[in-house]
């Protein structure tokens with residue numbers, strides 16, 4: 001019955017990735033200007049389980065490299081630094097969003113169009129890998 005329930009869940013929520021007690025909602029790759037060699041992906045990760053989980057890396061199909069970065073413009077200077085690990089406590093969510101955490105996608109193999117999908121594989125400290133399908137779409141200005 002669990003398999004049936006899982007299949008039904010996937011059918012109802014095509015944008016929702018699920019592994020154990022981790023869910024990823026609204027994975028998106030904002031449409032980047034053509035020729036840009038690095039751009040971002042965003043999502044919200046939720047730990048619905050009762051053990052802490054730690055995100056330690058990400059891979060992206062169609063890109064030479066993908067890293068977890070954090071933007072910081074405190075002090076008036078915009079900087080971006082690599083993040084080695086993100087702990088997500090039970091019941092907590094971590095949001096990747098413009099101006100903060102993001103998945104940095106580097107060196108795309110091909111230009112992207114609205115509606116394309118990018119498979120991101122989130123890697124966790126316990127060895128688990130969670131594939132997430134992000135959709136390329138135009139974000140509203142300022143969001």
Ligand SMILES: [Cu+2]
Nearest residue numbers: 069080102104
């Ligand atoms: Cu970055």
